[in-house]
Amino acid sequence: MKLLKERIRREGNVKPGNVLKVDMFLNHQIDVELMNEIGKEFKRLFGDKKPTKILTIEASGIAIACITAQYFNVPVVFAKKAQSINLDGDSYTTKIESFTHKKVYDVIVSKKYLSRDDRILIVDDFLANGCALLGLIDIVKSAGASLEGIGIVIEKGFQSGGKAIRDMGIDLKSLAIIESMNAETGEVVFSDED
Template structure:
């Protein structure tokens, strides 16, 4: 998606440890016009009328999923990163290792909001080592629901997550795939 790639080149910052900061438009401050274009592009790439739910994970996936959901006319469900007293005991849970925070956390989803009738599109901002996405896929499997695909805004193509997901036969669409990045250059696939 050219508009997105141009924006990453213009406003993205590469930090030590293979960290790409896009916090001025995607995951701290959010450019809603850009995210609307991202939502439309996800719809173009996943035209199926079977999709019943969009699943994402808190926090930065939520805004993107909500804007995108307007083009799919389905509800958003977001998985939560730790037990809350506001959630029933009746939950699916999985463990996810965070690349950013260097720790393992529990990811939970109320059983009420995903079942075997659901056809699920996963949406998230980043795909790197694939841990968050694998966790969401595990939750979908536990619910007996069908995965229609995964839509990612930015994939770090030099990490293994994308290959891992594609090898499972999952329809993965990443709107920008980064081939390599250093302090002074950033190349897309």
């Protein structure tokens, strides 16, 4: 997605340790116009899958999921990190390790909001080692729902998550795949595969 790649080139900030900061438009300040372009693109890519729900994980995934859901006319369900006293015990749970926060989280979705009749489109902001996504995939499987596809805004193509998930036969599409990035020069090289 050309608009997104231009935005990453212009406003993304490459930090040591393979960290790409896109705080300016994606995960601290949110450019809602850009989110709408992302939502339209996901609709183009996954519209024929006719999802019944869009699943994501808090926090930045919620912005992408809600704007995207408007193009599909379906509700959003967001997985919660860590146990909350406001959630019933009757939940699907899995554990994931966050690359960003270097922590292990419990990830929870109430059984009320995912069923075997659901056709799920997962969306999220980043894909790196894939831990968060593997957790969400696990939850969709536990619910007996059908996983129709995964839409990612930015994939770090030099990390293993994308390959692992595509090797599972899952229809994973990323709007920008980064082949390499350099914290010293700030340069970001995109793959041609997206």
